[in-house]
Amino acid sequence: MVQKLKRVKRELVKEGVIVDMYADYMEMPDGKVVHWDYIEHRKGAAAVLPVLPDGRILMVRQYRNAIDRITLEVPAGARDSITEDTVVCARRELEEETGYTCGKLEKLLSLKSTVAFCNEFIDVYLATELTPGKQQLDEDEFIDIVTCDLFELCEKVYAGEIQDAKTVAAILAYANRIRNN
Numbered sequence: 001m002v003q004k005l006k007r008v009k010r011e012l013v014k015e016g017v018i019v020d021m022y023a024d025y026m027e028m029p030d031g032k033v034v035h036w037d038y039i040e041h042r043k044g045a046a047a048v049l050p051v052l053p054d055g056r057i058l059m060v061r062q063y064r065n066a067i068d069r070i071t072l073e074v075p076a077g078a079r080d081s082i083t084e085d086t087v088v089c090a091r092r093e094l095e096e097e098t099g100y101t102c103g104k105l106e107k108l109l110s111l112k113s114t115v116a117f118c119n120e121f122i123d124v125y126l127a128t129e130l131t132p133g134k135q136q137l138d139e140d141e142f143i144d145i146v147t148c149d150l151f152e153l154c155e156k157v158y159a160g161e162i163q164d165a166k167t168v169a170a171i172l173a174y175a176n177r178i179r180n181n
Contacts, residue, residue, distance in 0.1 A: 008027050011023045011025075021040075037117050039119070040118075045121070046079065049127065049170040051130070056147040056149055057149070057150060059145070060074070060146070074170045103128070103129025108124045
């Protein structure tokens with residue numbers, strides 16, 4: 001039955017800076033047409049889990065308007081263009097948000113953040129061989145850097161203190177990698 005769904009119309013409702021909102025009109029298997037919201041993330045993004053030589057992980061603490069609270073997250077950001085390689089984006093976001101550069105960057109996983117209504121994708125990388133530098137924040141970014149150990153971060157995930165999807169995925173993917181090595 002699911003394969004019989006068909007989009008009959010898509011209308012732009014609101015054009016944003018990073019995302020656009022659309023009204024989708026979907027024909028159901030029984031012929032009824034229903035309205036669904038759709039958010040298009042224009043560029044995609046990259047996230048990075050930076051691991052210091054002693055095993056501690058660099059995290060960023062920042063305010064998130066959508067949930068009206070301060071969160072603990074992995075460094076991340078949108079690509080500068082739809083053609084920018086997410087590796088380039090990950091390196092840039094690591095340096096901008098933490099001040100660190102990395103000697104080694106390897107892909108941990110790719111994810112879709114909220115498939116029910118948004119097409120955003122995020123490639124998540126593991127950064128090692130870190131070298132400290134200076135943060136290069138955007139004028140509207142206010143970020144504190146926090147170092148945590150992996151066990152502490154896993155506890156925060158399972159306690160519901162870390163709920164950001166890319167951050168949860170990055171932490172658990174890395175914990176799984178460590179456990180299997």
